[in-house]
Amino acid sequence: ETELEEVLDAYRHIGTLKSKIPYGNGHINNTFLLTYEIPDGQEKRIILQEMNREVFKQPKELMENIIGVTSYLRGKIIENGGDPERETLNVVPADDGENYYVDSRGEYWRAYLFIEDATCYEQVETKEDFYQSALAFGNFQHLLAGYPAETLHETIPQFHDTRKRFNDFLRAVDEDKLGRVVHVRDEIDFVMKREGDADVFGDMLKRKELPLRVTHNDTKLNNIMIDNATRKGICVIDLDTVMPGLAMNDFGDSIRFGANTAAEDETDLSKVSSNLELFEVYVEGFLKGCQGSLTQTEIRLLPMGAKVMTYECGIRFLTDYLEGDHYFRIHRENHNLDRARTQFKLIEDMEAKWGEMEAIVRKAANK
Ligand code: ATP
Ligand code: MG
Ligand code: MG
Incomplete structure (x- = not known):
């Protein structure tokens, strides 16, 4: 006071x-x-x-x-x-x-x-809300397409450096401080099999095949103000995590949590899947908002963005579980393991739907 x-x-x-x-x-x-x-x-x-x-x-x-x-x-x-x-x-x-x-x-x-005269909605309730959020974050990309992203500070260093997250995970497995590795052999295998995904974006960035963008890094619906009169997204707020990054990361993270048919910590994995209808809605809104600011390569990699962000997040949950849950707050035993498992289930589901995801992106890009 x-x-x-x-x-x-x-x-x-x-x-x-x-x-x-x-x-x-x-x-x-x-x-x-x-x-x-x-x-x-x-x-x-x-x-x-x-x-x-x-x-x-x-x-x-x-x-x-x-x-x-x-x-x-x-x-x-x-x-x-x-x-x-x-x-x-x-x-x-x-x-x-x-x-x-x-x-x-x-x-x-x-x-x-x-x-x-605008409101922040906590939960996506309708497809239209999700669309508005995609449109707003796409427009954010569009308006900032000419901004020199490399001049921004990396306020959380290596935030979406998936290779670094993977290496941190390997170290946690190696150290096995709490003796938990024995409980998660399958999950560790799952991560190891997809190691290549940790380098896709990093390698392309090194080869200068991807532009550095201004990214928001917290693309939730409640970080958008929706106009009370028109119900359209008018402003992206909560800019604390604005950093240099990749367009696919903001997009991908939105899909990771926004198209999930279940909660992030759902224990009944049969309920967890990536909803293609919501994926399509977000792709359409995002590309419309971007108004042609993305390169063909970035557009082609949108499904990969969803997969890599989900993979990275799953790795982080599993790493935290192995290290004793000191990063993500837990509310029950094995909470971080449950969270990791939902992410891995989402990845499996995306892999099964890969062709459809790519087709949705192609279709929306040609509209
Ligand atoms: P988060 O948990 O999303 O990280 P935060 O603690 O970083 O949130 P903000 O998102 O910046 O906080 O702000 C909290 C809430 O305050 C917003 O969800 C919104 O309702 C309101 N708010 C923030 N900035 C404004 C603004 N300029 N005008 C109107 N409302 C605002
Ligand atoms: Mg906020
Ligand atoms: Mg915030």
Whole structure:
């Protein structure tokens, strides 16, 4: 509470504070909604966030990424005749002109304009929601296609370096700290058999066959604001994990969790599959949003993106299980193993449907 007072004091230029309430369902940052009265007598709403320093070790670099990307988006949105206050996040500087405020405990805070008349939905309820999210994240790619992605900081180093994840996994198997390897021989075999998948993208990137893109890396529905009047996705928010990466990674991760017919930790694997109908919806929305910004190679590799992201995620769950569950929080015994198994089941299912997935992408690309 006292910290908050100190922070509010650093943003006095916005206006007269009328109210402050904890806000939203974010799991990473500490979010507040502030309402100010501004000189013309109107209300102005602001989102104030205490950044999670446990997860983000480089808050300054992170804010540099956000400023870089949102300034660029602002320019593009204005060029397109859009509304830059609703179609991108806008950082509101503190009284001293800085884009963030460091409190006396050393915690980092930042403020954004509140996006009015729009809602964040927690769960995909209809195909249309999933389509809107695909469209919004595709459009994000499109608007940022000319951004020099290599100038962004890698705030979580090697986040989607699948080869590194694979090597970490090998080390965990080798060390077998908790003696769990004996329980997961089949799962280890499953990962080993697909080792080649860990290098597909990395090798192509080295050969310069893939462009480095601005990626979002947390492409959930609730990181999009949906316009209340039109029900269209208008703004991609939660830019903490914006980093240089590959278009297929954002796409693939969305499919990994969004097209799964069951929960990520479902223990009845017969319920787990990758829904082709949802896959198609997402492909169509994503490609439409991208408006021709992707290369033919990137488009062709979209199914591979889904597989590699699922593979990488499964590897990480299994590695954490082997190392004693210190990265992903568990709520029951073998939770990370259950999670790994759903990912591997999804991969098997994708492999069985590979031809269909490729056909869906070809069809959507030719529309
Ligand atoms: P996550 O768990 O998705 O990582 P987070 O803790 O990083 O979330 P955000 O997604 O940045 O937090 O914000 C939390 C919630 O606050 C959002 O889901 C949204 O409802 C709301 N929100 C954030 N920024 C804005 C904004 N500029 N305008 C309106 N609402 C916002
Ligand atoms: Mg969020
Ligand atoms: Mg977040």
